[in-house]
Amino acid sequence: MPTVMDRQVVIERGEGAYVYTQDGQRLFDGSAALWYANVGHGRAEIAEVAAEQMRKLETYHTFGRYVNDQAQALSERLRELAPMADAKVILNAGGSDAVDVACKLARRYWQVEGAPAKKIILSRESAYHGLHAYGTSVGGLDFNREGYGTESLIPETARVSRDDIEAVEAEILRIGPENIAAFISEPIMGTGGVHPPAPGYLEGLQRLAAEHDFLLIADEVITGFGRTGQMFASQRYNLSPDIVTMAKGITSGYAPLGGILVAPRVWEPFFTRGAESPVYRHGTTYSGHATSCAVAMKNLDILEAEHLVQRAKELETVLAEATTVLEGHALVKDIRVGGFLAGIELDPAISGEALADTLIERGFIFRPLPGNNLQMSPPFVTTDSEVHTAVKAIKDALDTAA
Template structure:
């Protein structure tokens, strides 16, 4: 095929709904879509009458379950008062102000400032730009490179695409990186990270971005001490340390932030998903004084950081976030996650011990990954689980995702793992 020939020119065009599905290989999706029409607690219901246990909490976000009346009422009440107003320049809305104070009070960063936007990809974009802007203002213009880990996922905006450690998300755009000056470091080896820093030159590196626990990359918990070593390398070489807590923030690890679980003191934390349990699109960045102080000097020469979007600090989204944080406290859901982690570990260890189709299990917080043997495809098992009444997702490394809502009962969790066992056994029996 020459470069001028259209891709798959001889193949027939597929018909289907007008909506273009996200992250989808369309020939294997169209005609088989599962249409979700309703949610209730840890379950979702399809238009064809099926009731499915939501074993992934949507895309890692439905922590308090679906259709919670408290959050629905918070949104309704706020929309009837003020749906939103922007937070540009002199203007701000009261809900955005209140959420900023609330987040600052629970943040694992001392005296943080809070940048609000619409989601995790937005937050990564802002954090990477802010890291580079920080060094420009510090008179170190060569510090522009952003490092990230292999198998990492940081959303799909231009910067998230550029720092992706999953090659499939970065390829196909005519260049190795949509935003120049990015590079990957090994998954768990701090000594190799030090070598990458030496190869590029610490004087050229602005930041290292990492998920505390990788999600889409296969549910990869950090090896003991790795994140601390990574932070120490950043301090040693004057590199900003950025934690992507879009998945782990707001309770998923058994503490409010994974930074607290692992004893970390990052310069920037990105967040989204769990801040509202997905009830409204909201994300942001927690910024340490080291970074924000240059923009807060009382001087006519003080620079402006050009961040902001129409829906940044959206009043209804902020009201929902505030109600959600109240809910986490009132129902003691973060301590419940710590209990669920132990239960999940017990269930998955037992699964790995008895099930020859399971190669490895990984658990950190209420995040589980079940890596299958090569003879069985995680995509097939995920399809089979739907037929059994459970939702999982295939991740990198032939891995199944298990990350149910925080309201999951012990019995529901056991049933979910039992369904995985059943589906894997059935695939093994087919040969």
């Protein structure tokens, strides 16, 4: 905290792919804030929908018999977009909420199915799954788990190899499949440095889940709603997850909202046994918040009307081409592009934090990530020339540093 309090950047407004500071500086939003500003900043049509909904009904809770019409409408729409057939939806307030509800549901499912020993949630080294208790515990970034008295707030978790599926299988056999409830994985690792999946890795996870009978949770908080050129990255990689977490791009940041999509295998025991159906006890005050859901509906309208998911697919090609100018640079170790997002891994001779600070001075926001990486994931409304200009700014800053 002492390292940032005297140098905070106060953002006052936004427009398209740019934000403006309190001092009037215009900054290209090269990270779409925290990965979420997919449709761009300052869209009056979304603000108007929010105001209209608030005048009608700000929200009403979704406990017991109650549901508001916006939560109901959004859930039906999400079922149509989901990467699994006949999904059910649990809505909440964000990505960390979604991870908590997904992991709790995975454990409860196995209790209901008569396999109470299946409690462990596996995750990948370098993974990030938010910072609630479950997300902190399953995260693969060690520094986020430190300082709470034990390695994990929730002990029934384990980390496995990020890229080596054979090592993953060996660890599953060591732990014992009879003890494993689920595996949670980002299709493309985001905060851990932007790592697209190694060839065969996700297919291997799908195979292992089937062979050893544990659930597969796709954490699509970052990749959902178009970032990889498909509505969900699970569709891009032909995954069949049991649970999908979502947030960020569902509203493009215009209101807090998250949730999970649940495949029939997992939801059926809670719905199909009549009075004997078991109960899954979970809920938060703002689950299915009516105004947030109305905002999400308008955000999805924009994604569809402006063909922004297809645009993100096109921008992936632009980004891959633009970043070739960084190849072979003395201060660049690796460049990874997967969808309209990239991780630029830097040589230890320069820190990502220092480079990001330099780029802010030059009018560009890029976020430093663990592993000395720089995140590039602009809004979908970014132009081809803006992508090239942003990458050139990175190259110029690196040239100066070199």
